Amino acid sequence: MSARSIARAVADERRPAPAEPDAARQFVNQWVEAEALGGKEVRAFVLILKTRGCYWADVKGCSMCGYAKDTLGRSATPDELAHQLQAAIDRYRGEPYVKVYTSGSFLDDREVDPGSRRRILGAFAGKAHRFLFETLPEFTTPEVLAPLSEVFPGEIEAALGLESANADVLSRLVNKGSPPEEYFAAGDRVRAAGMRAKAYLLLKPPYLGEGEAIADVVASVGAARAHFDSLSINPVHIQNGTVVEWLYHRRRYRPPWLWSVVESMTEGAALRGAARLVSFPTAGGLARGPHNCGRCDRRVLAAIQRASLTQEFEPLRELECGCRRNWETVRSLEPVGVEA
Ligand code: SF4
Ligand SMILES: [Zn+2]
Numbered sequence: 159m160s161a162r163s164i165a166r167a168v169a170d171e172r173r174p175a176p177a178e179p180d181a182a183r184q185f186v187n188q189w190v191e192a193e194a195l196g197g198k199e200v201r202a203f204v205l206i207l208k209t210r211g212c213y214w215a216d217v218k219g220c221s222m223c224g225y226a227k228d229t230l231g232r233s234a235t236p237d238e239l240a241h242q243l244q245a246a247i248d249r250y251r252g253e254p255y256v257k258v259y260t261s262g263s264f265l266d267d268r269e270v271d272p273g274s275r276r277r278i279l280g281a282f283a284g285k286a287h288r289f290l291f292e293t294l295p296e297f298t299t300p301e302v303l304a305p306l307s308e309v310f311p312g313e314i315e316a317a318l319g320l321e322s323a324n325a326d327v328l329s330r331l332v333n334k335g336s337p338p339e340e341y342f343a344a345g346d347r348v349r350a351a352g353m354r355a356k357a358y359l360l361l362k363p364p365y366l367g368e369g370e371a372i373a374d375v376v377a378s379v380g381a382a383r384a385h386f387d388s389l390s391i392n393p394v395h396i397q398n399g400t401v402v403e404w405l406y407h408r409r410r411y412r413p414p415w416l417w418s419v420v421e422s423m424t425e426g427a428a429l430r431g432a433a434r435l436v437s438f439p440t441a442g443g444l445a446r447g448p449h450n451c452g453r454c455d456r457r458v459l460a461a462i463q464r465a466s467l468t469q470e471f472e473p474l475r476e477l478e479c480g481c482r483r484n485w486e487t488v489r490s491l492e493p494v495g496v497e498a
Pocket of ligand 1: 214220224261262294319
């Protein structure tokens with residue numbers, strides 16, 4: 159089965175049927191997590207709204223992304239979004255960092271209409287210091303960005319899933335629809351609008367070995383640093399209904415080792431310029447997430463989080479465990495020249 163037909167088979171299964179109004183009034187999830195703000199560790203309020211989700215998931219869908227299953231199967235009405243927002247505000251305890259996700263693009267009118275977008279930002283005005291959302295690059299126009307600063311006086315941060323600065327990796331392995339240059343230009347537009355730009359970099363898309371994946375993400379740090387204020391290395395975790403899950407079930411994909419995250423950070427640190435370099439792995443230490451041997455995972459994950467918060471990367475070089483040898487062996491058995 160070719161990579162293309164795997165992607166098509168998976169994409170057909172993941173979009174839910176249109177939801178009833180009751181389901182559309184409830185957000186997907188909400189939690190609080192650790193984050194860094196101005197060099198200080200703070201609590202971040204995370205909210206996932208239920209929207210129609212990412213249009214690209216219908217067109218082709220990215221090989222590691224299963225977010226379409228958390229969507230409505232249709233656009234949410236302003237009234238439904240207002241219900242979701244009110245339920246979230248009831249749980250908000252003044253966390254200084256607020257992240258609002260939509261399983262797609264916050265700036266796509268089909269997911270969040272412009273009026274609701276302003277109401278959501280406005281609900282946290284004067285309370286949160288920073289508001290983060292995710293978006294595809296094509297929606298970051300000056301006309302869409304400008305009204306946001308009018309309703310939220312704090313810092314606004316737009317996160318873009320650049321994933322890789324290598325055009326082939328991005329289009330053929332990740333299945334993104336825009337080339338890296340469009341992400342760079344979007345980062346520049348976001349900053350020109352007075353906002354912060356963040357890029358996600360994917361560690362180990364399908365069909366890359368550990369060494370290739372590290373080389374790809376480190377090169378991406380160097381290429382992206384001039385366009386973004388922060389770069390987040392996101393090791394793949396296996397989401398339901400994705401190409402990587404299809405491969406994983408057939409023993410053709412292993413999530414990255416945590417040692418690969420460590421090396422990506424220590425190598426990337428030297429190339430990051432003025433950008434912050436962070437990594438907060440999802441499902442770290444689990445079989446379906448980035449993991450090592452099981453004995454050292456918590457310790458290594460804690461060190462990765464500490465380096466992300468403090469921007470001090472040297473302690474990562476002191477980590478040790480017997481499984482590091484296994485990881486080195488895996489890398490030495492990969493085809494010669496893959497890191498060139
Ligand atoms: S990774 Fe982003 S662009 Fe790709 S399908 Fe998921 S939400 Fe859409
Ligand atoms: Zn170990």
